[in-house]
Amino acid sequence: MSILEGSVIAMGILSGIFKSRDKPKNRTAGSAYGFFLGSTTSGKPVTERTAMQMTAVYSCVRILAEAVAGLPLHLYQYTDNGGKEKAINSPLYFLLHDEPNPEMTSFVFRETLMTHLLLWGNAYAQIIRNGKGEVVALYPLMPNRMSVNRDEMGKLYYSYMISKEDAPNNKGNIVNLNPSDVLHIPGLGFDGLIGYSPIAMAKNAIGMAIACEEYGAKFFANGAAPGGVLEHPGMLKDPTRVRESWNATFGGSSNSSKVAVLEEGMKYTPITISPEQAQFLETRKFQINEIARIFRVPPHMVGDLEKSSFSNIEQQSLEFVKYTLDPWVSRWEQAMIRSLLSLSDKKKYFIKFNVDGLLRGDYQSRMSGYATARQNGWMSANDIRELENLDRISVEEGGDLYLINGNMTKLQDAGIFANKNNLGMEGTK
Template sequence: MKIWDMLKGGALRETRAADPSWDALTGGAGAATASGMHVDAKSAESLSTVYACVQALAESTACLPLHVYRRTDAGDRERADGHWLSRLLDSPNDYQTGMEYRESQTAAILLHGNSYARKELNGAGEVVSLQPMHPQRVTVVRLDNGRYRYDWTDDSGKVHRLLADEVLHLKDRSEPGSIVGKSRIAIARENLGLALALRKHGANTFSRGRPSAVLLNEGKRDFTTEELKTISERLEYFASAGAGRVMNLPRGVKWENIGISNEDMEFIAAQQFSVADICRIFRVPPVLVQDLTHATYSNVDRLGDYFVSFALQRWLTCWEEGISRSLLGPIARQRYYAEHQTGGLLRAQPKERSEFYKTMIDAGVMDAGECRKLENLPQRDVDAANAS
């Protein structure tokens, strides 16, 4: 090991970002919180709001078309579908499609702060496969020469040491001087611990049950044990099989429903607050996680625009720049690049899409053929069609 490090630039002292063997025992970056709940990526994702936020970002990123383009000498660009990078993005490995790979890797960044994939190259130096590595099994080591190494522990417990050039590493925001992304789950651990505690409290309350009504004895005598037993048996019958029937109560006994208490109202309000609090962590509008509390007919579209501009764009740029930096060489990236086609977000809005095309055609920015291409329609002779 020491000889190998000296040949690579030398490092007898190492700085480790994490220990994968310890992570395997402790469940990653999990820790206890002030609420008494243990929070890690697994427990956090069990919250429906966290799961919905992660899926909203991961699914949207993965489902957008991702194309490879070639810069022409005239300053224009053209699709390079035959390029090896385009084939790699469509089929990154033998068991995942391009959509499945990008969805799982984006979710890994959101939950763990980092995603790692081992690059496999052919004899021509082209990347032919991307093999995902679980973030909890990867240790980032900073060597004395300033370079980085990735230690990955496989399923059998064997540690593989990979150079930085052998790994596609995408990450969330990192600290200055570090290339390891910070987990949003770890940063907001206390907020998520409170949400988990609220869920546990609600589950325990409903599991024990609580009476929905009480019987008030307004009479002037106490009931005997046999009478109380008869009343209890009658209540149990109507609770299980007597729905919709009339129950006769003894003289002097009054039925009184128990409404929602102030404590219950505070619990419901706290649950609603936790939804908005989690959405802030991922910068996802609550309407996208099925919280329509503050949604109106007029602001839903604006919230969708906000999601694309201020939440989704960060992850699209992360993928585009990561692909350029890690998968293309210095010379190739001057000619080729990958870019998402965000117009795919308008597919479910035919009215807005048609108005956009009409405006672009009237302004001379696009022609009908280009619009048909964006709609995945076959090319046709536009002049002949207009003449007919």
């Protein structure tokens, strides 16, 4: 059997497997429990948009979206000597680094897609190509209007719902796109094709945070009268009028601390429990940490400095880059390489975010590290200056020289090793 025949048989087997597979779904495998747009145990409906009204969710999403958008993004090409250099002459370099389309910058484009990825679990962008198949533009697509399906042959295709305002001439309101026309960055999921929304997976925790915030808002709205009983020694003819008059005079935070004058032997008895006794503040604080845990954002980055100090806050920031940003960056890089580069271009180019600037320590630590690298010969002056965003030193001035300490020598030429080597050479004479 030839290799070609074996490949055809293998493809046939794989095709049969894909035909039998269900289309990608936003739910757990074998479960009818849907996560999106459902109510929560707290009674508060949680969606991607209502969750963003929570300050903790908004802060986490903004931190991660701006962090990914602010990283330098470059297209590199392999050189003949085994190194790499920026492929600034490639049209794709300009799209990724500067403007993916005429309407937005690279920062805004990546910030938008990262926000989609954090809220819906998926980020989509339409790839516009010219007649040669080259990428000429990238446009974001709303994830809540995109669905991923399989045709009769088991091949994936993307269906995007467009509104009449977007395309009045389109009667079907559905546009089918090939996988080669879509940049799809999936988040964590169970089938490897569609990611699940962090908001949907943790909607009970977010719903409880929304309920706590609403409770606090209502408490302060009641101001000096957070709830109580007006007692009258006799019979009131119109209790509704008395209650409304009391609320109008003493209700609301603007009426707090007003002096109440009670007539006809009337007595006011408060019946509410203070927020401290109900551990309201502790609950709100825990829910903020819970939301930060969902997005794996250090608490000090969302304003909780209780467990942060000058001695550990830098380490927490480095851990944020290593354990939070790096996985997201890898998803971006591999998705862009898969979708934007042809099979032949993948052998010549690669796409890379530069996170070195975020991993740098304080000035003294960097200089100490550079000195060690410079003295041991694995970094030149220009290598160091590039990391510090300084101008290069010319070759004539020694900018590309690799130096080592003159006192260093090879192990085989030192001490007892050199003597043994010399004795061995004399014995052979």
